[in-house]
């Protein structure tokens with residue numbers, strides 16, 4: 001009898017993507033994939049091309065060449081449909097001045113076609129986790145930076161998409177907020193959901209990312225687990241920080 005091994009589902013695939021904001025490309029021949037149930041760190045110096053790569057994945061920029069697939073389908077053909085499979089948390093919170101926190105959650109429900117009862121049930125635990133239950137009928141534009149970031153996180157996590165894309169998730173969060181977010185990400189991974197996150201906080205990333213994609217000057221220079229990166233750099237017991245510095249030529253301005 002032949003036993004077929006489960007093939008891990010491919011959630012996102014970038015195939016030789018070159019692109020940018022004008023005719024001059026900013027990212028060059030970027031290739032990587034994210035499988036079901038993976039937390040992947042997108043790492044690079046300021047200006048390396050992480051946000052530009054993310055904008056292409058979100059369909060906000062069109063590649064000059066190459067192809068981006070979500071769940072096996074090119075996003076150029078199914079742009080809106082592709083978006084229903086992911087939520088994006090930007091580095092700086094984007095909130096609506098005239099909406100309360102509850103209304104932000106309701107608006108997310110409408111955008112993703114989730115009924116209000118389901119979304120409020122999902123929101124309940126997240127509001128507790130991020131200590132925002134008492135603020136439900138207040139206007140987030142009056143919240144602190146970290147609280148605004150938590151609103152963005154709640155709106156992304158209530159959707160329970162196949163893929164979360166998080167730009168600098170820890171910026172502005174207090175230590176309890178960071179720990180809560182990490183626990184949430186790990187829980188989502190165990191539910192077979194995937195996370196692509198760009199970060200400069202390598203010591204935290206090293207604790208729970210399954211794999212790293214390292215971008216330097218718009219090009220992918222490494223893609224692998226911490227052990228793969230150690231092997232590539234010859235730093236047997238190296239930390240993510242040290243292998244990263246070696247890969248990028250020992251540049252000292254990791255921010």
Ligand SMILES: Nc1ncnc2c1ncn2[C@@H]1O[C@H](COP(=O)(O)OP(=O)(O)OP(=O)(O)O)[C@@H](O)[C@H]1O
Pocket residue numbers: 021026044045046047048049050051052053
């Ligand atoms: N809106 C824009 N128009 C034109 N060029 C841009 C724009 N945004 C970024 N760039 C350029 O694209 C390149 C890559 O920038 P990008 O924002 O992708 O870097 P990043 O890796 O996300 O950096 P950081 O860690 O600072 O957020 C940089 O040279 C930057 O100047």
